[in-house]
Amino acid sequence: MLIKGRIKYKNALIVNKELLQNMDRILSKYYDNICYNTTLRNGDIIDYDSLEELVSYDNYGKRKIKNLRMYSLANFSIDFDLNGLSIHSYSSTVLGNYSIKNYDDSIIIENKLLEEIKKYKQPWYCTLFSKISIVYFLIFLTFLIVLANLITLANHNSTKDNMSISEYVNVTFIGTAIILGVSYFCSRIRDALFPPLIFYWGHEIEKYNELKGIRTQIFWGVIIASMLPIVPSLIKFFL
Template sequence: MKVSGKLSYKSAIIVNDVFFKDIDELLREYFEKPKYSAQLINGDEVEFESVSELISYDNFSNRAIKTMRIGFGIGNYIRIEPSMAFINGYKSTLEMGFEVENNDKSEEIKRKVNDLCDKHKQSFMYTAASRFTLMHICILLWGLSFISNLNVLITHKTDDGTMSNSTIVAAVTVGVVIMLLISAALSWIIKQYFPAIVFYLGENIKSVEKKSKTKSNIFWCIIVAGIVSAIVSSFFN
């Protein structure tokens, strides 16, 4: 009997040397020697002879690891890359497919891999932020813009009680421009500071640590900017 097992891990994860050592040991317990290959940010592909060679990789700048594939026998694989979904941004960060002799072994392997990933997953808030796509941002800001413009259109009338065309055009234009600017800024922040997968190896460690120190500052800047924006909007209204 052959059982084809599949696993999809849904939380954002940080992949470091401990992760690769643990997954290497786990796979060797059930399968043949794992083979590691990576796609870099610049589009190049790199194959590693061993896990020790992988964790010593420089991983810097445009030669940093973007996605990873681990093969451990014919048809057996682990893909560490975001599997995209239209609504939620991504539906998984790690996918595994394998063949074993029975259901018990399949469930055992999936449980161990899932437990291993749990040890390296990001916080719930981080995962939620990494799933916040440009579509979500646009919907949110469209709603806020509509409410803001509705308030302007209701309160700004001509002497005869009707709204002037210039008021309508100005309100809608300002709302759309502000929405596009904020959408672009938030989308960039999410992409830079809340990636679904972080390869915490080599020179990239310094970059990740630097970004983690500025996340809280960015968060508070957004909160303050929102408060100031609300105050200014109320003043002009």
């Protein structure tokens, strides 16, 4: 009997040395010769002789790690990657396949690995924002453009001034360009502020710590900005 199992994790994740060490320890009980390789942002692929060599990698700039594979030949592979990435967002951050002859062992492997992975998930709001689809931006902005067109049409009707077909085409074209531009800009901000997969070693440690500081500043900035309009009323009420 040969059991072919699958491991999948959907939430935003921080992959660090401790997580990989713990997963390596779990898998080493069932598989030999566990290997690692990474694909960098510039497209290069690196094979590592050991886990220690992997976590000592600089992980910086254009040579920053894009995805990581943990595997044993013909037995298992676990990919830390944005699987199913599309305009709708991603479907998972971890996707693995394994083969083993004992059914009980397959249950143990899956449960222990998922239990370990969950310890290193990012805060819930990181998963929430990182999964916001570009489609949502498109729908929202399309609604705004349609609303603007209706208002413009109503104004022209009230002044008995008919819009020509070319004017409608121009408005639609400009609106579409704005929708695409703003959606792309919003998606870039989302990816920068809430990356769903962090390989937390090398220069990425410093960068991620800076990112957390930026998110904190933005959070308090939004809170303060939302409170400012009611401050005069509060002062007037208490005085």
